[in-house]
Amino acid sequence: MIGFQPKSEHNLYSESLAPVEFSERKVGSFGIGMIWFGIAVQVTSFLVMTPLVQYYTVGELVWINLIGQLLVCLACFVTQEIGLKYGVSFATTITAVAGPLGGKIVGIVRALPAIIFVGLNGFIGATAVNMFMKSVFGFDNMLIAIIINASLLILVTITGAKGIERFTTFAAPLMIIIGAIMFYVLMKTHGVGLIDVWDLGRTSGTDKSWLYGFGVCLGGYAAVAMGFNDFTKDCKVKNGNMKKAARTHLIFYSLMSAPSFMFFTMIGIITVVLVPGMTGAEVLPYLTELVAGGNNAIIAILALFVFVAQLSTNTAANLFPSEYVICALAPKKINFKTAAVIVGVVAFAIQPWNFGPILDVFLAVFGAAGGPALGIIAVDYYYFRKRKYSLGDLFNSKGKYSYWYGINPVSLSCYLIGIIIGLMFLDYNYFVSLISTSVLYMVAGNLFAKKFPVMVTETAENITNFTINDDPTIPM
Template identity: 30%
Template sequence: MSNKNQFLKSPDLLPITQNGKKVGSLGFAFIWVGMAVVLAAFAIGGSGVQSLSLGWVILATVIACVALGLLMTLTGDIGVEHGLSFPVYMRAPFGTVGTHMPSVVRGLVASCWFGVNTFFGATAMNAILATISGFDNWFVCFLIFASLQVLNTALGIKAVERFADLAAPVIIIISGWMYMTLSDQALQNGREVWTWVENPATGGAAFTAFMVVVMANMGFWGTLASDMPSISRFVKAPKLERNWFKRNKAQVAGNLIAYPIVQTFMVVIGAVSYIAVSDYDPVVALQQSASGVILGVLLLMIVLAQWSTNISANLIPAAVVFSNVGGPKVPFGVGVIGAGVIGIAVQPWSLFGIIIDMLLIIAAVLSAIVGILISDYYLLRKRRVNVPDLYESEGQYKYMNGVNLAGYFSWVIGGGIALFFPTYSFIVGFIIGGVSYYVLAKYWWFEKYKQAELIDPSDEKYLGLTVGRDWKIELEKGRSDVEIEIAAATSK
């Protein structure tokens, strides 16, 4: 086996087989409950009610969540069907070498969000300690909190599900209490949460404000829409199931039910927090409206929420990306540590004032990648993938020196144009990136570099779970590089 091949076959990047899929529908929904309680959601709500009533902010959030949840489920089928992670599948639309640039961008974004969420959780942790013991040092709490999350993530995906199982019910119950507490605080200040608007926008300005809420929601979770396969490859699914919805029912439970509900509720809490005390940070609001044990429990919810969010949505995707770039010398655990170090180094405490602007830029850059992924997987390959060649340095995905120029040109075109339309950044980037890739790949690049699954779109050769196949990539020397095992014709 060549060194180049070995570099593409890091153990942490191999396809997950049916036996390795440990997360069920309820577990995935609970992971989403934990992931959706984040600072960005509070900021979106607090920013939105400065120009719109709470009802319009909720409508914009629901629209964004349902649309993005569908995109997440679409890209997540890559992980469900073939057991592939995001950076590995990206070798198809970007090349075995070209995958690194967009993957690293996503990994850096995830690492930055890890830092932001860790800082937010650390402020809550510090408030708890200050209330209980008088200890007051948020930076020490930040370092401790970051270390604990990195350690938990290194234990593996099942540890994440178990943690989310513990945190999710607590988060659901206490979030309701938080909403009622903040609503009462707002009424005491003479503000009715469903009618109050700081500076009401009308006409075109109101529509622009509405779209900013939509795009901000899509911008934040657009990161996960691109690399949902890194998580969905661990989600249980029935073998020999050709119906897309039945095959992805566990994903649907999380992406199209749990995520929209919890995300919308978090946006509402941020909005009500801003209405109550003119600050979308519920840690600040809670310290003004609660005390003693009640305050401690509420702040603990914030800590637990950031913990489960960072593990599933940030540390795992970033670690998978860095492991892909580094090859066998950078195992998953090292990738987790790298993500943690980057999250600390960016000094996340300085990023709060520009969160909404960041979300719109992120939406522009990553939406084009989501469009390219869906165009490549569904429109061109029609879900059929020559998986063995994804791990071969001289296979069909080598393209020109390991780079698929159709993918890069489409990314630059889609993401670049989207930056000029921040109010509609995700929509613009997604459509232009996807359409550009389809045209460039089908009528130019794939004419030069033939793709086996396009020439012979065989189900038996190039589908995975649908035909009962577990893709297995062999690592040992002296044996075949690729072994395809046809699993039993029964679904779990």
């Protein structure tokens, strides 16, 4: 068990952020795979990934998307053990790295792109709801559709990881079937096969390094990867064997993420290549009309598919992690349900669907912020702390992780420098910023070890309010 008992000094503690006991976890290996399926089926990829045909051929994008998703899974593997072992979210564990106040800053940086994607996916989902209402009831009102979609997003998300798993397991067959139909009709209508379109693309006449494409993929999931313990804190650990659980989870979500993401992304990319002047925003309406041929019943079914696809993605990849960040901003005042409403309102208020063709650049830029964060977290947890946290101090703003006025100036300075380095090498930003920040933080941590000794050491006697069984397979 974890056995954490909150005390009066734990002012960062709340029921919404509480460690999940091993006995209370409900998500298995198949479940985390299904959650990843929902995360990977990105209907917004029609908007975000289709601009890449300016620089790559269809065949190149197949490999870029496939390898990019596998890299995303490896990035998630770095942080998943934190959730498995301690049962707490990113919003809590980032305190050990950046301090209680610094952790809030990093949390906001992490939540920003996720909130933008809540709005993007939500607008597509609302469009589908409106399409359904028009085809079935003859009622056309986008505002009502937005409210309906946002309400359902919040209702599914507040059920937690297990609720998201159940919804995605129910929705996956529908998404696979309808997606396959869309792909088949598209290719048949244009009289082409995959071989015929393999060398099409690169419409701008220029190309970019594959690392840029990988960076866009990683940028889209950077927020998920740097805090994958948001999900694994609810995952079962059979017989205390954490290493086996971590490996099994990696296999399941790798198998579910790469094919599903690549498949639905490639539908959009091939559509843009085959139809002159087509933009990412026009892909779904085009495919809907192509498949339905004006039949209202079929339009309603396709609209349901789009709605379900965005709901499964939006809840898991975007809304769920953001809520923990919002809860951590004021843990005694904001609970999980309230945070869901806040994220939903902000996401639709900023109207990110009007950001247009700069979305792929936005993802690449966020990769410059996501890479350094993942690097610092990995160095902090594996290199300095040797996989140990003082759970009680994570919930105490005046505990040993308070550093300097609640901020770890060393880690935040390295984080900022890493972002700047990434922006200087935009086409390679995720990788350059990840590697450079990791090395920088190793060096800086050791240089400032005397000033902030807790930054580089985590001794056994510092592990307060935490117990775990003595199974030797558990990495300590």
